[in-house]
Each structure stands twice: as structure tokens, then as C-alpha cells.
Amino acid sequence: LVLDEAAAITYLEEYDRLAADMSYQYAEAAWKYETNITEETLANMTEWSLKRSDFNYREAKNASRFDLSKINNQNISRLLRKVMDIGTAAFPDTVKLEKISDLEGEMTSIYSRARGCLNTTTCLPLEPDLVDIIANSRNYAELTAAWKGWRDASGRNIKKLYPEYVSLLNEAITFEGKYKDMGDYYRSSYESPTFENDVKALFLELAPLYENLHAYVRRRLKEHYGADKFPSTGHIPAHILGNMWAQDWTNIYDLVAPYPDKRTVDITKALIDQNYTIIRMYKVAEDFFSSIGLYKMPHLFWEKSLLVKPVNREVVCHASAWDFSNKRDFRIKQCTALTEEHLLTVHHEMGHIIYYLAYKDLPYLYREGANPGFHEGMADIVTLSFQTPEHMKKIGLLDAIPGQNDTEGDINFLFRMALSKAAFLPFGYLVDQWRWSVFRGETKPERYNEKWWDLRCDFQGIYPPVERSNADFDPGAKYHIPGGTPYISYFVSFVAQFQWHKALCKVANIAGPLHRCDIYSNTIAGARLNDMLKMGSSRPWGEAMLKITSGTSGQTDKLSVAPLLEYFDPLIKWLQENNKKYNEILGWDKKNCPNFLSP
Ligand SMILES: CC(=O)N[C@@H](CC(=O)O)C(=O)NC[C@H](CC1(C(=O)N[C@@H](Cc2ccc(O)cc2)C(=O)O)CCCC1)C(=O)O
Numbered sequence: 001l002v003l004d005e006a007a008a009i010t011y012l013e014e015y016d017r018l019a020a021d022m023s024y025q026y027a028e029a030a031w032k033y034e035t036n037i038t039e040e041t042l043a044n045m046t047e048w049s050l051k052r053s054d055f056n057y058r059e060a061k062n063a064s065r066f067d068l069s070k071i072n073n074q075n076i077s078r079l080l081r082k083v084m085d086i087g088t089a090a091f092p093d094t095v096k097l098e099k100i101s102d103l104e105g106e107m108t109s110i111y112s113r114a115r116g117c118l119n120t121t122t123c124l125p126l127e128p129d130l131v132d133i134i135a136n137s138r139n140y141a142e143l144t145a146a147w148k149g150w151r152d153a154s155g156r157n158i159k160k161l162y163p164e165y166v167s168l169l170n171e172a173i174t175f176e177g178k179y180k181d182m183g184d185y186y187r188s189s190y191e192s193p194t195f196e197n198d199v200k201a202l203f204l205e206l207a208p209l210y211e212n213l214h215a216y217v218r219r220r221l222k223e224h225y226g227a228d229k230f231p232s233t234g235h236i237p238a239h240i241l242g243n244m245w246a247q248d249w250t251n252i253y254d255l256v257a258p259y260p261d262k263r264t265v266d267i268t269k270a271l272i273d274q275n276y277t278i279i280r281m282y283k284v285a286e287d288f289f290s291s292i293g294l295y296k297m298p299h300l301f302w303e304k305s306l307l308v309k310p311v312n313r314e315v316v317c318h319a320s321a322w323d324f325s326n327k328r329d330f331r332i333k334q335c336t337a338l339t340e341e342h343l344l345t346v347h348h349e350m351g352h353i354i355y356y357l358a359y360k361d362l363p364y365l366y367r368e369g370a371n372p373g374f375h376e377g378m379a380d381i382v383t384l385s386f387q388t389p390e391h392m393k394k395i396g397l398l399d400a401i402p403g404q405n406d407t408e409g410d411i412n413f414l415f416r417m418a419l420s421k422a423a424f425l426p427f428g429y430l431v432d433q434w435r436w437s438v439f440r441g442e443t444k445p446e447r448y449n450e451k452w453w454d455l456r457c458d459f460q461g462i463y464p465p466v467e468r469s470n471a472d473f474d475p476g477a478k479y480h481i482p483g484g485t486p487y488i489s490y491f492v493s494f495v496a497q498f499q500w501h502k503a504l505c506k507v508a509n510i511a512g513p514l515h516r517c518d519i520y521s522n523t524i525a526g527a528r529l530n531d532m533l534k535m536g537s538s539r540p541w542g543e544a545m546l547k548i549t550s551g552t553s554g555q556t557d558k559l560s561v562a563p564l565l566e567y568f569d570p571l572i573k574w575l576q577e578n579n580k581k582y583n584e585i586l587g588w589d590k591k592n593c594p595n596f597l598s599p
């Protein structure tokens with residue numbers, strides 16, 4: 001162990017170039033696979049995944065020559081630690097590493113090519129067909145067929161691969177002795193020993209908001225579908241909430257709006273009426289980011305992105321944003337459709353690209369979110385402005401906005417926001433509760449589905465419309481499980497984005513209630529946001545949180561639900577009053593899940 005700081009700096013400069021190039025090669029291989037699913041493109045991606053692991057393995061060895069106790073420069077030691085933090089790549093058994101990559105590719109391929117059958121003759125892909133049925137059908141039986149059909153075609157066929165995937169990941173990640181299991185490694189990206197308890201506390205603080213929304217929506221859905229469809233336990237059937245996973249309830253707004261006679265905001269209709277093109281959706285999003293002084297899309301973005309579902313080949317339709325680590329090439333892959341939901345997703349994916357652009361000149365190792373939740377928070381933050389009636393009117397997608405003293409219109413707007421931002425919270429929280437319990441070995445393969453429905457019934461207060469058992473594998477019907485991508489980042493994002501929205505509206509001196517604030521064309525807000533984005537992961541994320549919130553009443557280096565609850569406060573009061581008026585009993589039997597047949 002020799003080699004002082006000067007040698008470390010030289011080494012890191014060389015590493016930076018090689019790592020960025022390796023990352024580019026892997027991204028290209030992954031892109032070729034996701035935009036053209038074949039045996040060959042899967043094999044090529046696996047090959048590059050192995051090359052990348054091998055590169056990481058070798059460089060971690062090289063970096064371990066430096067004695068960190070002799071390196072005083074915080075930045076150099078942080079970079080060296082990141083070179084050595086290589087996760088499963090530290091595992092020398094490349095045959096098993098290849099198996100992990102193959103299993104992940106195989107499960108993603110099954111998921112992306114699955115066709116859910118409604119009956120013996122009609123089988124449909126998830127996007128756009130089954131998603132559209134769950135979003136728009138109001139026929140209980142049709143909804144049940146789409147819900148069950150999707151799970152039979154996806155989760156059921158992925159089930160047989162998942163146990164080996166879990167045990168190989170755990171074997172690889174525990175090899176070096178730094179991590180207890182794969183969940184422990186996932187959580188380490190938050191650099192906090194109390195992270196797991198912190199998010200649990202945040203979730204419990206948000207429960208009253210969710211329970212009031214759940215009680216109100218349950219009552220309104222009973223009116224539509226009949227009380228006989230609702231068990232005495234208080235749960236809501238999982239398939240009538242407008243979303244295949246009941247994680248976003250916006251699509252049933254027309255069924256449950258507080259003041260239905262008010263003009264319901266129908267952006268999808270406006271997009272169609274105004275002959276919007278797919279490209280124009282991306283130009284509108286780009287215009288938002290450049291209006292606050294951030295960035296326009298580089299020309300390669302328009303040249304290389306895949307923005308519509310191809311007709312002649314299988315692709316991974318699940319939307320995603322890509323950083324090719326060469327400071328020039330950034331892409332979105334999305335099977336974009338002309339709907340409001342897709343317009344929001346366009347803003348989300350472009351939000352990721354803006355983060356990539358903000359930190360593109362940092363050392364390669366720092367080109368990530370301050371933590372994964374920050375990357376998701378940045379992806380979502382502009383939608384809090386974009387969806388306001390003021391903004392919708394500004395870009396001509398809405399002709400009338402609720403006046404200041406139009407409380408009914410205001411409640412309708414807040415309610416619609418809660419159908420996505422509040423309804424999501426228990427789901428955003430529970431996906432990794434399930435996955436962490438699997439990685440810990442608390443949940444064995446024979447109880448995978450039981451644990452899933454325990455959590456879904458307990459935290460979301462929903463239940464399966466058709467009988468489930470441990471022969472099913474419903475977690476496998478959610479992209480991120482076969483895809484192996486963490487999910488708690490979305491829960492963190494939903495908390496953080498409201499903290500940032502409050503801070504940015506404050507520094508931008510935008511008056512009025514938080515839920516009507518639109519930072520569009522406000523370069524002061526944009527500059528403050530950019531100051532945080534430019535940090536990448538160069539400093540612990542508490543400093544990034546402080547960077548955005550400093551000088552405002554929400555100043556903190558921690559996650560806090562206060563801004564989210566402040567944003568929804570008028571609605572929470574309205575829901576509590578309405579639920580009391582109808583003597584609604586909040587909540588559900590958390591320990592008894594209807595329709596689950598434990599063996
Ligand atoms: C190369 C790569 O993988 N890149 C990363 C980005 C990065 O890490 O750099 C990436 O593109 N990930 C894809 C993922 C896609 C979507 C998603 O999966 N969303 C969640 C949860 C959710 C729900 C509501 C909401 O408002 C926001 C999120 C779901 O649909 O359940 C689907 C459409 C929206 C976002 C994404 O963009 O986060």
C-alpha cells in the first residue's frame with residue numbers, strides 16, 4: 001500500500017476515461033436489446049454486461065492499492081470508494097454473473113412480449129391495449145379479465161426464474177462480506193444507516209391522507225359498481241382503480257370527482273382535438289425546461305431516441321431515459337401515445353435527461369442522482385407546475401381555470417392531483433418492502449405471493465378480484481421486479497419533490513397556495529434547481545437537499561412530508577368532513593385479505 005494522492009489523481013483520470021467508454025458500450029448494447037428484443041441482442045447485452053463487471057472488478061482491485069487512511073482529500077477518497085463500490089461485480093464467478101444477467105434479460109423479455117388473454121381468442125399486449133382497458137372500461141367483468149389475463153401471462157411465466165435470480169444475487173453481493181443481502185446493497189445508495197426506519201416513519205405520517213382518500217373513493221366506487229363488490233373488511237377491488245397495479249387512480253377521476261358537474265379537465269381530448277403530434281409533446285416538455293433556464297435537448301436526442309412503438313419488432317415499451325456517458329448522447333425510449341398520462345411521462349423522462357445534462361461535466365463516478373430518489377424527484381418536479389390549471393391554460397390545453405374563490409374547482413383540481421400523488425404512496429413504499437423481505441430470506445419462494453398480498457392488503461387497502469394463491473406470482477406482473485430496478489426511489493421522490501416545489505416557489509417569489517404554483521419561465525427557480533442538479537452524487541444527498549431548501553421555511557438536509565401535507569391540506573380537510581358526513585369508517589382490516597387462498 002503506497003501511492004499517494006498525486007498518484008491517485010493520475011489513476012482516477014485514466015479510470016474516468018475508461019469507465020465512461022465501458023459505460024457507453026454497455027448502454028449501446030442494452031439499447032440495441034430493448035429496442036429490438038431477439039436472442040442475439042440479448043446475448044450481446046449479456047456479453048457487454050460481463051465485460052463491464054470484469055472491468056469494474058479489475059479497477060476495484062487497482063483502486064484498493066491506495067491507502068484511504070493516507071488520503072486527506074475528501075473528494076479523492078470519495079471517488080476511490082466509488083471505484084471500489086461495485087456490487088455484484090466483486091463476485092469472481094463469472095459463470096454465475098452471466099446467469100444473473102441472462103435471467104434478468106429472460107424475465108424482462110417474457111414481461112415485454114407477454115400478451116394477456118381476455119378469453120380464448122383475444123390476447124393483447126400490456127401497452128397500449130390492456131393499460132387502456134383498465135384505464136377506460138367501466139365493465140367489472142371486462143376489467144377482471146384484463147387484470148387476471150395480464151398476471152397469468154407475465155407473473156406466472158416469470159415465477160419459475162425468480163428464486164434462482166434472488167439466490168444468485170445474494171451469493172454475489174455477500175461474497176466480499178460488505179453487504180448482508182441484495183436489499184442491503186440497494187439501500188446503501190442512500191448512505192444512511194437509518195434509511196429503512198426513516199422511510200417507514202415518513203410512510204406512517206402519510207397514512208391519514210391516504211386513508212381519507214381511500215375511504216372517499218371506496219364510497220363513490222360502491223355507488224357505481226354496487227356495494228356487493230366490496231367486502232366487509234373495507235378493501236377496494238384492485239382492478240377498478242384505473243391502473244393495472246392500482247398505483248395511480250387518475251383514470252377514474254370522471255367516476256369519483258367531488259364536484260362532477262364542474263368542467264372535468266380532459267387533456268387527452270384537448271391533445272387529440274388540437275392535432276398534437278408525438279414530437280410536439282416532446283417540444284412542449286423541452287420548452288418548459290428551457291423556459292426556467294435549464295437545457296434544450298442535444299441534436300443526438302432527436303436523432304437517436306425511440307419515441308413511438310415500432311410495428312415490425314418487439315421492444316421494451318416501458319418508458320426510460322438513457323445517459324450514454326459521452327456528454328453528447330442522451331435518449332428517451334417510449335411507446336408514446338397521445339394521452340395526458342403519456343404527456344406527463346414525456347416530462348418525467350425528459351426530467352431525467354435534464355439531470356444528465358446538468359452533471360455531464362462531472363467525473364464519471366459523480367454522474368448520478370444525489371441518491372436514486374433525487375433522480376426520480378427531478379423527473380417528476382415539473383409536473384407539479386405543468387398540471388396546474390394556470391399552466392394548462394397558458395399552453396392552450398385548458399380554456400377555463402377555476403377562479404381564486406372557486407373552492408369547488410380548486411378541490412376538484414387537488415383531488416385529481418391526489419389520485420396520482422397520494423394514491424401512489426403505499427404502493428411506492430410496499431414494492432421494496434416485499435423485495436427486501438425476499439432478499440433477507442424472510443419470504444421464501446413458496447410464500448412469495450402471500451407476502452405480496454399481505455402487503456397490498458395491509459398498506460394499499462385493496463384486494464384481488466379473483467382468487468390468488470402461491471401458484472401465482474403477482475409481483476412478477478410489475479415491470480421493476482423482473483427488471484431488477486429498485487422502487488423505494490419513487491417513494492423518496494414523492495416526498496422530496498414537494499419539498500423542492502415549496503422551496504422553488506418560495507425563492508421564485510410566486511404567491512398563492514402551493515398547489516397553484518407554476519414555476520414555468522421562472523429562471524430564479526430554475527437556477528436554484530440547477531445548483532442542486534450540478535452536484536450529481538459528489539456530496540452526500542443531505543447537502544443537495546440543503547442546497548435547494550436553504551433560506552426557506554422548509555430548510556433542511558432531511559426528507560420531510562410537511563410540504564406534501566401542506567400542498568394537500570385543503571383537500572385533507574374536505575375529505576375528513578365528507579367522510580364524517582357519510583359516517584365512513586376509515587381504513588380496512590389490515591390482517592385479513594379477501595380472496596387470498598393460503599395453502
Ligand atoms: C436507463 C434507465 O433505466 N433509466 C431510468 C432513469 C434513471 O434512473 O436515470 C429510467 O428511465 N427508468 C424508467 C422509469 C419509467 C417509469 C416508471 O417505471 N415509473 C414507475 C413509478 C412512477 C409512477 C408515477 C410517477 O409519476 C413516476 C414514477 C412506475 O411506472 O411504476 C414509467 C413511466 C414513468 C417512469 C423511470 O423513468 O423512472
Ligand SMILES: [Zn+2]
Nearest residue numbers: 348352376379
Ligand atoms: Zn423516472
